[in-house]
Amino acid sequence: MREGPIGPGIGLQKELGDAGRVVATFICGDNRAATDLESFGAEVESALRAQKADVLVAGPAFNAGRYGLACGEACARAAAMGIPAVTAMNLENPGVELYRRRTYILPAGATALGMPETLGRLARFALRLARKETIGSPAVEGFYGRGVRKTQLLERPAADRALDMLSARLAGKPFTSELVLPPVERSTPAPPVKDIAHARIAIITTGGIVPKGNPDKLKQSNSTEWRTYPIEGLDSLEAGRYESIHAGYDTSAANANPNYVVPLDALRELERAHAFGSVYSRYYVTVGVGTAVTESRRIGREIAADLRANKVDAVILTAT
């Protein structure tokens, strides 16, 4: 962290004129930042806390991939802390896809030839953020779409819009889809369980199996929480003691035999046969049915932390 503007910050200060002051510059090697974005981000957070800034400006990163990731991470952390942030990079920069939902990213050319013009746009946008002005839609303001969508009444009925789109496609004319599916995030498969014979295995289900009466009032759809229930000493889930409250499938089979969704009886049999170490003493439950991906991620992270704390080695997750 250095005081005052450095490098592109000098140009930024020129563009800001008297309206704003670059009080500090955070400098980091792009390799160091991109190799460990987690700790880089943490350092940015402490630095920001020490600084009392109104806005964070990062980059511009143009087409430099590692720089783009670092800018994106820094701005995302700032935004999450309540400090408005903005960066700029080329459409091809991997930082765009990864961070556009978490912070404002302005378009930029592919090389630093566009530096003065980009700094001008960054300065103006930063001032508006600092003044807490209303920022309009990406179509109007020009930043990369953040994937935040609001329902509105458009000019024409949806059926007409759909038929027009069909006409355009049939005629080979250009069309603009109203929805572009975001890419699915994939994770690297975890390494296999080293010693399955001694592994502690937990059951998780999104099938909504709860003790009869739903004592914790687990919601039947749009889930925001998860629960665990004890299965210590149980050889199977007894019908009548458990039920499914899931709103997305016919629950009659699961109610007649909860093991169809939480296969405890089969697990116990294989546990006795030493096919694996032990069944963890509790099972985890939530439901799907319109549950948001962001909620699912949070639920997953929390369950994972609980699994780790209880030294669970592997998980079987049943889905309905």
Next chain:
Amino acid sequence: MSKLELRTFDIDSVAFGDRTTLLGRALTVSKDELRALVLADPAFSAVDIQLVRPGEAARITQITDVVEPRAKSGGTGGVFPGLVSPVEPAGGGRTDRLRGVAVVTSGEVPWLGTKGLFVAHDSVLDTAGPGADLHPYAGLHLLVFRLSFADGVDHEGLERAVLLAGEKVARTLALEAHDAEPSLVETRELAPPATPLPRVVYAYQVQSQGVFMRSRLYGRILDELVPTLVHPNELAEGALTSGGLGGHGAKMHTWMHQNNAVVEGLIAGHGTRWDFAGVILHRGHFYLYEDKQRVALRIAETASLLGASGAIFTLGGAGNNTTEAMLAIQECERRGIKTVLLTWEHAGPDGSDYPLPFGVAEAVAIVSTGNLDEPLDLPAMERVVGDPAIRVRPEIGGVPFPVDGPIRLERRTLYAGSANPLGFGRTGSVET
């Protein structure tokens, strides 16, 4: 080739009176006659009839179905074949419809202890204010039949009774048009276009996975439906009806099947923009992946057989239902059939989540009717037609949610018609 003469009678006023008659554009409705008609079914213990005129600010609760009055006035067969009329060819001859009035059935359908999927979920619908843009009924006179149910009727019985009640009344009203002067007479026929035009099909997805989440074709439930080809004129006759009393944001009332905006648009463009080859009716939400693949293949093969170059898709539900449509889109695109999907989103309450539960790379043309997860703030209406509280949270036995006065719906699934599944309304999504 199916040729239907469709006569439209615009209704400018509705009033209660001694006898049910249509004079010019004024419809008089006899409460006694219609009450007797409905109560002939022992499933009902009582019925209360109310009228909501266009422009009035009413909140109608616990709607079970909405039906446009239609009746045959020439040719063979009858409307709602297999339910109110015998199973006979539909889509030809002459049919009368009353435009500007709709029959609404409503009531607190007993839950009988169920907690999961097969529940008659309650809904609200406003005829004024911001909610009026979220359904196609705001300009209509709504005759609301508030049903009370007799004891001892099971779910299947309740579902059928409610469906038949609305249809019987709808037909009875339209029969009054027989001697009146129509506002509009159309001949609906998908004649081969004079010049070659691209052939298009409509892949129409409906719900039918069990009681309260059903649709019927010629009166038969569609739980086991293998995709089938239907002529749009059959839809005009009420061959496809609702039966679903559950899940309303996305639910399609019989009125919506009768007046499907996509079908109307395809018919309007037939012979000028395209050659409308037919409707491929299918259900989604199958529980086996192979069943979903079957649906996808049948839709694509049928479209291919018809020589289609384009296919438009709508959904009967989201989540599980989205998979069938997406797989079918994939199969169609692989056969060179260009697709468009009309769907709503579940992008979370703040609109930032993944908008669709499933997708395929081939789904490049999507029209969105907005985010069903967004909260909806509704002002108070001048009156509530039905119970002033609806039931929510069936999974914990049901909790009353008062709906008189201003309300906030945390998600739009409680609001009838809000998913705009057939594209009647102008809802859409704007990226912010």
Next chain:
Amino acid sequence: MISALGPVASDLGANRVVRGVKIPHPCGDPSLDPAGDHDLRVRLVRGSLNALSTALEQAAIFDGVAA
């Protein structure tokens, strides 16, 4: 993950997927006699243990495993 919609789960990011039976009963089949149904369930769980013990470069779909 045991899921009746194996390819869907796999496409959406689940790396180890065992093909389940049907959405309302992924770990069993009520149309079988109790012994056959239980056997099927044990096979699916064995398949899960197998998947958990298998090193993977990318997502894969597994079947149940007989003894």
